[in-house]
Amino acid sequence: MAQRVLFYPVGNGDTSQIILENGKRLLFDFRHLSKTESGEGPEINLKKRLLDELKEAGRDYFNVVAFTHGDKDHLENSTEFFELRHAAKYQGGNRIKIDTLWVPAAMILECGTNDNQSSEFVIWRQEARHRLREGKGIRVFSKPEKLKGWLEENGLTLESRKHLITDAGQLVPEYTLAQDGVEFFCHSPFIKHVDEGDDLRNEASLIFNVRFVKGGERYDYLAVGDSTWNVLEDIVATTKFHGNMDRLEWDLFNIPHHCSAYALSDDKGDFETAPKPGVKELLLKGKPGAYIVSSSCPISDTRGGREQSQPPHIQAKKCYQTYLRKVGGAKFLVTMEEPNGFKPEPIEFKIDTYGMTCNVAKASAAAIATAVAAPRAG
Numbered sequence: 001m002a003q004r005v006l007f008y009p010v011g012n013g014d015t016s017q018i019i020l021e022n023g024k025r026l027l028f029d030f031r032h033l034s035k036t037e038s039g040e041g042p043e044i045n046l047k048k049r050l051l052d053e054l055k056e057a058g059r060d061y062f063n064v065v066a067f068t069h070g071d072k073d074h075l076e077n078s079t080e081f082f083e084l085r086h087a088a089k090y091q092g093g094n095r096i097k098i099d100t101l102w103v104p105a106a107m108i109l110e111c112g113t114n115d116n117q118s119s120e121f122v123i124w125r126q127e128a129r130h131r132l133r134e135g136k137g138i139r140v141f142s143k144p145e146k147l148k149g150w151l152e153e154n155g156l157t158l159e160s161r162k163h164l165i166t167d168a169g170q171l172v173p174e175y176t177l178a179q180d181g182v183e184f185f186c187h188s189p190f191i192k193h194v195d196e197g198d199d200l201r202n203e204a205s206l207i208f209n210v211r212f213v214k215g216g217e218r219y220d221y222l223a224v225g226d227s228t229w230n231v232l233e234d235i236v237a238t239t240k241f242h243g244n245m246d247r248l249e250w251d252l253f254n255i256p257h258h259c260s261a262y263a264l265s266d267d268k269g270d271f272e273t274a275p276k277p278g279v280k281e282l283l284l285k286g287k288p289g290a291y292i293v294s295s296s297c298p299i300s301d302t303r304g305g306r307e308q309s310q311p312p313h314i315q316a317k318k319c320y321q322t323y324l325r326k327v328g329g330a331k332f333l334v335t336m337e338e339p340n341g342f343k344p345e346p347i348e349f350k351i352d353t354y355g356m357t358c359n360v361a362k363a364s365a366a367a368i369a370t371a372v373a374a375p376r377a378g
Helices: 034-038 046-057 105-109 119-134 145-153 158-164 191-195 229-241 277-283 303-307 314-326 359-371
Strands: 003-007 016-019 025-028 061-066 097-104 138-141 182-188 207-214 217-224 250-254 286-294 331-334 347-352 355-358
Touching: 025 046, 034 046, 097 105, 097 119, 105 119, 105 138, 105 145, 119 138, 138 158, 145 158, 182 229, 207 347, 217 355, 229 277, 277 314, 286 314, 303 314, 314 331, 347 359, 355 359
Parallel strands: 025 061, 061 097, 097 138, 217 250, 250 286, 286 331
Antiparallel strands: 003 016, 003 347, 016 025, 182 207, 207 217, 347 355
16 A cells, blocks of 8 residues: 555646545645536546546545635635535535645635635635634634634634644644654744735645655655745744754655746746745755656746746746756656646655655656667567
8 A cells, every 4th residue: 555645737726635545535725627527628627537536435525625725726616516514505416525624824814805806715714714613624724813813703712723723833633654654744824924924825825744654764745835935935944943954855845836936036037046045945955866746837948938927937947957956856747747738647656665656757667668669580
């Protein structure tokens, strides 16, 4: 048996899943494009794929569904897929249940009109608030003063919901190396990113060191939401201060914001982004044989690709590739490019007694082998 991490090709959006040896499943973000239901692509039909996987596993639920933050590309069409507890109209049928919902505190606190928020974000905010009021089926990350105020406004106390809250620098209590072979160390959000920041999404998104142990060996997966370079620098500085530098190491790095240069620096650069010092330090924590995954559309090294304002940015890719070489890493992978850009398939990593392996690497090796000419007879 193996622990598995899957990344789904959903364009410039995020959906990944961790499947544990004991059968538990944790889904991170959800982006389903309606056009895929009629065969349009090249993005995957995420609903069908996940339903097929769950049916094969004999279940109709995820142990955890985590939304790293509330942007549309991280929750698109999710309210049609999942069963929500706060309203009957989101229940019944073949909707998929969620044992525990993971959200940043900002997802509960963000307010405003529907004009500046997707309606689906508002629905998930209602669901998260409902579960927090009930005191079950939720884990909130960070406990800023604003959250304390919200709880008091709703007749609750911070103390009464403290067991449902995990701060930066803490482990998620429900998952342990002894029981599950994995643990989740929360790097972000910081309290200050919620209480003092203006951006209650990217700067307050979930970031984890996901640690697997198998066969006595340790494997670290750095799972990053749509973060910015200044947040990553805060994480590096704080982690160093607390003597937790091993939590910055990575065998697998899901880079932030669809390979945006602005997760590395405030200057994209003409040909290659130069990372800020703290981000550079983080990139150098990669281990030999490590992988970087960009959940994004294909990245083109053309004039248009270099000049486009929206990610993915070829300048950022070149930066990541530079540091991957420096640490002796394995490969930079793009979800919408594997095995090709016409019909991409999920990228899967397995962690077992043989180490960490990737289905893309196996496919590449097989392609090379079949491309070698057979020896001539005679």
